[in-house]
Amino acid sequence: MKILVILFTALLFLSGCATHQSPTGRNQVLxxxxxxxxxxxxxxxxxxxxxxxxxxxxxxNRYVNCVADRITAVLPGSDLSWDVIVFESEQVNAFALPGGHIGVYTGLLQVAENEHQLATVIGHEVAHVIANHSNEQVSRAQLSGIGMQIADAALGAGGSSNKELYMAALGLGAQVGFILPYGREQESEADIMGVELMARAGFDPAQSIELWLNMAKRGGEQGPELLSTHPSHGHRIDDLTKMQQQVGPLYQASQSADKNSCHFMK
Structure with a gap:
């Protein structure tokens, strides 16, 4: 029991010392x-x-890089050069990773009907990075690992088989590298930040609603992989609708700037 108290105290200490705030004011452990x-x-x-x-x-490649370049160009206080790769796959998906890496699957280009809708997804994924969601997820996994060690100590378990079980529960067994499925709280935050990014980059934020309506129609109730841990379609669309009044002026202001055209002939 003393071991459990010490480990639990250490867990709280680590959590408290690493608390930060996300761009929207949410507390994070990094x-x-x-x-x-x-x-x-x-x-x-x-x-x-x-x-x-x-x-x-x-x-x-020209199309995807054009959209990604315009999104990353409006990131606050960053001169990072982003590496953008298009992958041949039917997956309706995209991702962004810390350090300036963006991947877009060609399947997404069949659902995102125009550059504005593609910007919705890329803006959303880049928002995950600038909001430190990757650090937050890996940190949660680290803390959950400590929590499982506490449970193992209490139960006197060997730990190796349990480790596989809780790693699978965290998504580590099924994901590539350290990419973990984001929670709905993080997804909603990325929606808010992403639609602001796309508006500042000169993409029509109203098309974000159309994009998620298209997503909702894709693949039946479950939808594509991109939606696996996201908020419900209705909830997301309601939130984006409320955001239009706020981001509309950002989009209008962006129209006076000279921006590269990102049209794509399918």
């Missing part, structure tokens, strides 16, 4: 430095590039 997280992101991206088929379609 146990890793930005350098450590960026190394994880680079390693994971290299692994994905080895596992997936990279598209060499010049038009697809």
């Amino acid at each position: 146990l890793f430095s930005s350098e450590e997280i960026e190394l994880m992101g680079a390693s994971s991206f290299e692994h994905i590039k080895r596992q997936e088929t990279i598209s060499h379609n010049a038009e697809q």
Whole structure:
């Protein structure tokens, strides 16, 4: 019992010392430095590039890079050069990783009907990165691991088989690298930040609603992989509808700037 108290106290101490606030004011526990997280992101991206088929379609690459470049150009206080790769796959998905890495699957280009809808997804994924969601997820896994060690100590378990079970429960067994499924709280935060990013980059935020309506129609009730841990379609669309009044002026202001056209002929 004394061991349990000591370990539990240590867990609370670690949690308290690493508390930060997300861009929307939500409390986060971040146990890793930005350098450590960026190394994880680079390693994971290299692994994905080895596992997936990279598209060499010049038009697809020009289109996706155009949208991504405009999104990343409006990030606050960052001159990071982002690496954007298009992967040949039917997956309706995209991701962004710490350190400046973006992956877009060609299946998404069949659902995102225009550059504004593609910007919705890329803005959302980039928002995960700038909100430190990857660090938050890995930190949660770290803390959950400590919690499981406490349980193992109490039960006198060997730990190896239990470790596999709780790693699978965290999504580590099924995900590539350290990419963990984000929670709905993080997804909602990325929606808010992402629609602001796309509006500042000159993409019509009203199209974010159309994009998620398209997503909702794709693949029946479950929808594509991109929606697996996201808020319900109705909840997400309601939130984005409420955001339109706030982000509309940002979009209108962006129209006076000279921006590259990102049209794509499918």
